[in-house]
Amino acid sequence: MDFEPPFQQTWKAIPLQNSSHEALLTSHDYDKLSLAEECELPMIDLSHLNLGHLERDKCMNDIAQAANQWGFFQVVNHGVPQKVIKSMQYEQKRLFHMPFAEKVEKNFLNLSSNCYRWGNPQATCLRQFLWSEAFHISLNEIPTMNDLHKSLKSTIEAFVKVVSGLAKNLAEILAQPLGVKSIYFEENCPPRSSYLRLNRYAPRPFPSQVFGLVSHTDTDFLTIVHQDQVGGLEIFKDGRWMAVKPNPEALIVNIGDLFEALSNGIYKSIKHRVVTGQEVERFSVAYFYCPSCDVVVRSCGDEPSTYRQFTLREYKLQTQIDVQETGEKVGLSRFLL
Numbered sequence: 001m002d003f004e005p006p007f008q009q010t011w012k013a014i015p016l017q018n019s020s021h022e023a024l025l026t027s028h029d030y031d032k033l034s035l036a037e038e039c040e041l042p043m044i045d046l047s048h049l050n051l052g053h054l055e056r057d058k059c060m061n062d063i064a065q066a067a068n069q070w071g072f073f074q075v076v077n078h079g080v081p082q083k084v085i086k087s088m089q090y091e092q093k094r095l096f097h098m099p100f101a102e103k104v105e106k107n108f109l110n111l112s113s114n115c116y117r118w119g120n121p122q123a124t125c126l127r128q129f130l131w132s133e134a135f136h137i138s139l140n141e142i143p144t145m146n147d148l149h150k151s152l153k154s155t156i157e158a159f160v161k162v163v164s165g166l167a168k169n170l171a172e173i174l175a176q177p178l179g180v181k182s183i184y185f186e187e188n189c190p191p192r193s194s195y196l197r198l199n200r201y202a203p204r205p206f207p208s209q210v211f212g213l214v215s216h217t218d219t220d221f222l223t224i225v226h227q228d229q230v231g232g233l234e235i236f237k238d239g240r241w242m243a244v245k246p247n248p249e250a251l252i253v254n255i256g257d258l259f260e261a262l263s264n265g266i267y268k269s270i271k272h273r274v275v276t277g278q279e280v281e282r283f284s285v286a287y288f289y290c291p292s293c294d295v296v297v298r299s300c301g302d303e304p305s306t307y308r309q310f311t312l313r314e315y316k317l318q319t320q321i322d323v324q325e326t327g328e329k330v331g332l333s334r335f336l337l
């Protein structure tokens, strides 16, 4: 197990006020995590976009409705070949199962130094600790990735190629009812401004649940996620946490903060988190569809804007400050008018 980051030691080193780590694990706060009810996300069959006018319009309407009412939906017949998904899963597992000492090396894969992340260095209490590791890769960096891992690089390239096309299509469909010009994404989201995140959620060594990812919203226009069959993704809907039922055929799509701002709150960037399993590790890959850092995002439509305009650069900077000061991202509410 030389690939496993030292989760347990780091977790134990987090100072506690009045309780022991073991006592906290059996406390009410931790136990109630397991109560999330399972839900199936709205299902969109994208093959309907290629049928007649009526089916196409209904499909587009269903997408906009899901973005408005759930902020999350799943798509099938999405055009990402199973072969590409399978090799992504294979390469991802191989990557995370490399020795921890290599993964933390500065020039590992020839990616930027903060690309590999594990745990949560900023955690000031147990509930902020993450029992997971990730490679957060700017698409900008992929061409210069280390050729020592050729098959990983070519798999990432193949995956990104199809998923970025899907992200753009979905964004354009979502833009239509808002009256946002269909060229908007072509103009503002160059192919290399997006991100890919490979996630591994390590099995937790004790019975009570801990987070793989704490509650958050995504900082992008939209996210496309492929998760394996282990489960653990939860969304906050109608005042409670609901567990997303895995579907082997589907990709998950969720609205990010930038689309919520652009749509003036019509599409919802909702909170989600990942709870880890006890016996098995879980893998997921997320594609974050983003504009260039200096594009000004402003709300569309005739209604008074809920949020002031901002750039992604500004938004990320604010998030960094908030995380440093409070341990958490505050998000869109920082930009309320």
Ligand SMILES: O=C(O)CCC(=O)C(=O)O
Residues within 6 Å of the ligand: 197, 199, 213, 218, 225, 227, 233, 272, 274, 283, 284, 285, 286
């Ligand atoms: O692992 C998942 O299912 C979700 C990942 C996620 O929310 C993220 O990377 O932002």
Ligand SMILES: [Fe+2]
Residues within 6 Å of the ligand: 216, 217, 218, 272
């Ligand atoms: Fe997320």
